[in-house]
Amino acid sequence: MTHPANTGPTEAEHISVEAHLNAVLRCWTRETGIAVQPGRLSIELPISAITITAEVSHASRTGLHQFSRVQVRTASGGVVPADPAELVRLLAEEIRSEPGEVADLVSRTAESVRNVTTFVGASGSARSPMGRFLDAEQALLLGHLNHPAPKSRDGLEGVELATYSPELGGAFQVHWFAADADLVSADQVAGAPSLQGLDALQLMAALAGTTPEPGTVLVPAHPWQAADAVRRPRVAALLASGRLKALGPLGAQWYPTSSLRTVYHPDLPVMLKLSLGLRITNSRRESTRTELRRGLEINRLLDAGYAGETKQAHPRFAIVRDPAWVALDEPQAQGGPALTGLDVAVREVPPGIDSYACLAGLVAPRPGGLSRLGEAVASQGPDAAQTWVATYIDEVLVPMLHLYAATGIGLEAHQQNTLVKTDVAGRVAGGAYRDNQGYYLASSYLDGLLKVSGESDSTLAVVEDPIVDDRLTYYLLHNQALAPVGCLAMDGLADENDLLAVVRDRLDAALPGLKAAGPDGDRLARRWLTAETLPCKANIATRLKGIDEVVAPLDNQSVYVDVPNPLAVV
Structure with missing residues (x-):
């Protein structure tokens, strides 16, 4: 990052660079098995004859280490402050990655640094309060704390970046297309309360605020996707034939949530999950037809009582429903329809939405202050951190384990997909x-x-049991349940070992209920309590292999490594 003559980096630039250096080093030390202890850390890079040094101000068994004074020392003895993009390049050389993948990740890391600088620089700007739910969705200024390019946005900048970014309070009207009815596929769950008595196509017209011409239906699109899709040859051909018409922006202004492609309006009963071809972290976010159908399959299974035992045992935990979808297809002479990237999944807005916040927003670091979780816990008195973590495990993590034991359904519940229900004081009251x-x-x-x-097949990601166990170990334990532990310890509100002991105690207390829920139902929790090492996703290695996790085969979706079990008794 260059600066005018005689000027140095701004405070926002400094925060962004430090955040990315920390994220890269967290990834590298985890993925290569380097032990992190308080004090000085040296990482030798033999191929480039360079040594990376850093001061470890906070070492965490959850992996949320804090590094400072990250420097590059050359073989000749020269020492310079580390740059995140250059650090990624040096580390990639050590594992002999493909040059094209290295160049891409280096570029995206630099872009992420620029974006976080913008987000942090604007974080003090006054915004109209929109409720606790949206506040948490807009809170991820630094992004994924274990990813080298958490806030790359595939080249978005200027007005587009400001409009589409939740971190900047972005808002926009959805763009709409009118398509011949025979080009559109749709499905919905009959009687879903959030549809308010409408079918999926009627709901689209109501949200657009216009009545489609006879024989046509309306399909929404994220504005970036709308501009991109019309340049695709298949969509352009439909437009040229008159079977598809671009209507432009209509209806209410929507607010992007932390995923960017799911949009929310506080006065509407549904959210819209739109396809978005931008690469965000590792993947382009365009929906597959299986994904759209999967939401309805889950609805129907829940309505049929498939998860009834979990609901009875854990009534304060819920699955947010996706009760409808609409998609524009391209007709083909042979085979089924081709996807166009113009589609939407309809998501319900849970009752009392502002009692919910995504976990990622709660634990997100805030430059110069406590996290939102830390701020809430600090106001609750002595031992509040231990109480919060214990209740979280009981009300959020254990229900997910119970669902897996009783039904075989494993939730990819990372921090952004996990909603925490809290009371007005910030104490855990449930989850979703x-x-x-x-x-x-x-x-x-x-x-x-x-x-x-009653079907012959399932749209769920059917995988061998041991692979699901490994995936859930990362998503439910490393990424999700241990995030509050690392956050509260980083905020100085409790000793990390004490909080890990709380997690162990609550998991141990849950074992009888999990064992009763299904065959070998306590298997996963027992593994977490007893194993010396556990599988964990390796984000640098995954990214340098060019894996798009949305479309990759399930048994090769990401790179995993074994790491020391943070719950092991020390």
């Missing part, structure tokens, strides 16, 4: 999971699920 993509099904449960659904 949102997504129509991240549903695994352990293959040993498939026959039982099909008996309930």
